[in-house]
Amino acid sequence: MNAPTLQAFSPVQPDETRPAELALHHEVTQFYYREARLQNRRQARQWLETLVDPDVHYWLPIVEDRFVRDNRAAPTPQDPAIYNDNYADLSNRVDRLETGLVWMEDPPGRARFLVNNIEVYHTAQEELLGTYCNVHVYRNRRQRDETHHFYGREDLLRRDESGQLRLFRRKIMLDQRVVLDKNLYLFL
Amino acid sequence: MVKVNELVDVANGIQSKRVFWDQEVYEQELERVFGRCWLFLTHESQIPDFGDFVTAYMGEDKVIVVRQKDGSIKALLNSCTHRGNQVCHADSGNAKAFTCNYHGWSFGADGALAALPMEQSAYYGQLDRSKVGLREVAKVASYRGFVFGCFDPAAPSLEDYLGDMAWYLDTWMDGTGGAELVGPPMKSILRCNWKVPAENFIGDGYHVGWTHAAAIKILGGPLAGLAGNAEFPLDDAGLQVTTRHGHGFGVILDGVGLIHDDPAYREYAYANVPAVTEKLGEWRAKLYTGHWNAGIFPNCSYLYGTNTFKVWNPRGPNEIEVWTWTLVEKAMSPELKAEVVKQAIHTFGTAGTLESDDGENMETCTWSNRGPQTRKGVMNSQMGQINDGEHPDLPGVIGKNFIGETSYRGFYRFWAELMQAQDWDAVRANDVAWKEPLIGGAVKAAGRAA
Ligand code: FES
Ligand SMILES: [Fe+2]
Numbered sequence: 282m283n284a285p286t287l288q289a290f291s292p293v294q295p296d297e298t299r300p301a302e303l304a305l306h307h308e309v310t311q312f313y314y315r316e317a318r319l320q321n322r323r324q325a326r327q328w329l330e331t332l333v334d335p336d337v338h339y340w341l342p343i344v345e346d347r348f349v350r351d352n353r354a355a356p357t358p359q360d361p362a363i364y365n366d367n368y369a370d371l372s373n374r375v376d377r378l379e380t381g382l383v384w385m386e387d388p389p390g391r392a393r394f395l396v397n398n399i400e401v402y403h404t405a406q407e408e409l410l411g412t413y414c415n416v417h418v419y420r421n422r423r424q425r426d427e428t429h430h431f432y433g434r435e436d437l438l439r440r441d442e443s444g445q446l447r448l449f450r451r452k453i454m455l456d457q458r459v460v461l462d463k464n465l466y467l468f469l
Numbered sequence: 470m471v472k473v474n475e476l477v478d479v480a481n482g483i484q485s486k487r488v489f490w491d492q493e494v495y496e497q498e499l500e501r502v503f504g505r506c507w508l509f510l511t512h513e514s515q516i517p518d519f520g521d522f523v524t525a526y527m528g529e530d531k532v533i534v535v536r537q538k539d540g541s542i543k544a545l546l547n548s549c550t551h552r553g554n555q556v557c558h559a560d561s562g563n564a565k566a567f568t569c570n571y572h573g574w575s576f577g578a579d580g581a582l583a584a585l586p587m588e589q590s591a592y593y594g595q596l597d598r599s600k601v602g603l604r605e606v607a608k609v610a611s612y613r614g615f616v617f618g619c620f621d622p623a624a625p626s627l628e629d630y631l632g633d634m635a636w637y638l639d640t641w642m643d644g645t646g647g648a649e650l651v652g653p654p655m656k657s658i659l660r661c662n663w664k665v666p667a668e669n670f671i672g673d674g675y676h677v678g679w680t681h682a683a684a685i686k687i688l689g690g691p692l693a694g695l696a697g698n699a700e701f702p703l704d705d706a707g708l709q710v711t712t713r714h715g716h717g718f719g720v721i722l723d724g725v726g727l728i729h730d731d732p733a734y735r736e737y738a739y740a741n742v743p744a745v746t747e748k749l750g751e752w753r754a755k756l757y758t759g760h761w762n763a764g765i766f767p768n769c770s771y772l773y774g775t776n777t778f779k780v781w782n783p784r785g786p787n788e789i790e791v792w793t794w795t796l797v798e799k800a801m802s803p804e805l806k807a808e809v810v811k812q813a814i815h816t817f818g819t820a821g822t823l824e825s826d827d828g829e830n831m832e833t834c835t836w837s838n839r840g841p842q843t844r845k846g847v848m849n850s851q852m853g854q855i856n857d858g859e860h861p862d863l864p865g866v867i868g869k870n871f872i873g874e875t876s877y878r879g880f881y882r883f884w885a886e887l888m889q890a891q892d893w894d895a896v897r898a899n900d901v902a903w904k905e906p907l908i909g910g911a912v913k914a915a916g917r918a919a
Pocket of ligand 2 (some may be wrong): 823
């Protein structure tokens with residue numbers, strides 16, 4: 282199988298026999314909607330500081346088109362990846378946006394994040410939740426510059442000391458071999 | 470035929486804006502530039518064993534690049550000789566045969582037709598298999614592990630095509646015993662003409678401080694002074710180079726690792742200087758610790774010192790598919806390689822902090838010429854022209870500073886030459902005098918309307 286596995290990324294897996302209870306599921310849904318709203322409003326700093334865990338690993342592997350019979354290993358975080366970021370890397374990206382010198386975002390573009398198919402599971406570790414969801418980002422810039430990206434997320438959310446959920450692991454499965462856009466400078 | 474002399478004025482450093490837009494120009498480029506030049510395919514390390522393959526583009530043509538039983542490499546047109554279907558749809562892999570989806574013709578790794586359904590009952594054994602192998606690209610060769618292909622049998626050898634550029638390439642391809650690419654490549658779309666990023670990478674030191682102001686500011690390090698094109702001491706900071714067949718680069722001396730400002734990488738590079746000096750001499754040792762923005766004509770570009778390696782595959786006059794690998798030296802430790810890959814992708818990958826700045830300009834440079842009145846104008850590449858000349862120690866034509874457009878002018882000089890030439894013999898006829906229009910130019914056309 283060519284699909285990168287979350288195992289390669291974290292030993293902790295969602296336990297699909299233990300779905301979250303209604304209230305917990307609601308809490309996670311609100312987490313994602315809030316995340317989407319912050320991205321829609323381009324509040325990347327607030328997203329980073331309020332929703333992201335300091336030990337985050339944020340990963341978007343390169344997935345080749347390979348024949349089914351190809352038995353090479355799926356990509357791991359040791360392989361080249363479009364995103365392979367820790368907190369400092371993400372923070373560096375946010376810093377760039379805040380310099381006031383990013384001409385491509387002046388005038389600012391528009392992005393709309395739609396998050397759905399949210400599934401939430403317990404894991405073997407109390408403080409970690411495993412989730413799956415699907416995302417559609419619509420990006421519109423400079424009058425008629427328009428792109429769509431569809432992808433899946435496989436996340437681990439960690440509850441911090443204050444009880445807040447934070448993004449701890451994110452694996453982004455982009456459904457495009459060739460990224461049909463000039464860049465992916467978006468917090469997916 | 471396109472009137473090429475109306476598109477490029479080499480001596481005056483001027484190009485028509487049509488070179489970035491026109492369909493007719495593009496069709497002629499596919500024949501005369503992509504049909505004749507050596508085009509980058511892959512690195513040998515990506516296909517080490519018999520049957521290992523990658524698929525690639527040569528211009529708009531799709532090819533399969535495959536390692537043969539005897540260790541050589543072939544490039545085969547990725548098009549079935551029965552009814553033309555694409556025979557291989559994978560990015561890479563290992564195959565003893567490529568079987569067409571349409572009717573099941575099956576070609577060996579060497580491209581020969583190996584089997585077909587109903588050979589006896591439908592063809593009565595009459596099909597001459599030897600005539601219907603996959604078409605082979607006329608020439609495939611490697612330079613220090615970097616594999617190129619060429620459709621034109623009359624083209625010079627890869628080594629001659631690289632010419633003086635090979636002398637420079639050895640700096641990083643051979644200085645420490647070899648370089649390689651880490652893949653698989655990222656792939657993305659830019660809605661731009663292929664020449665816009667090619668000319669940018671071949672020598673645009675001028676845009677770095679402005680286009681990348683935001684990224685440079687947060688990267689810090691010695692380059693931070695460039696943010697916003699603040700004053701920068703130019704004299705002796707670097708130079709520009711262009712060679713016979715349009716290859717070239719701009720180099721910032723002592724610039725290795727500048728964009729990443731990674732102490733481990735800089736230490737590695739500086740520790741190699743004595744060995745590189747011994748092997749390749751003083752000048753190349755000096756270039757070895759430089760930062761290069763560089764191009765191998767026509768559509769292969771790289772940044773040495775930031776370690777990104779790209780091919781701009783044309784997909785029509787106003788769209789390209791960008792393929793991006795990371796460039797590493799074989800002698801680097803696995804840890805350093807991993808760090809270099811990470812940094813290269815963070816800056817020049819598909820979500821890169823500098824890549825995203827560039828993409829914007831590439832597209833706008835192209836699409837602004839959609840307007841026919843705009844397209845009647847010209848573009849200016851006169852920067853530094855007055856200082857271009859020969860150098861006692863360095864081959865090619867040399868520009869005095871790394872912020873200059875010497876390598877642009879060399880790129881378009883060769884582009885125009887190829888676009889006008891009937892064949893490679895006509896190009897060879899210019900071998901002696903090629904430098905003339907590039908050298909000693911005062912800015913003759915100052916004041917010519919843009
Ligand atoms: S087109 Fe390939 S077998 Fe017919
Ligand atoms: Fe750039």
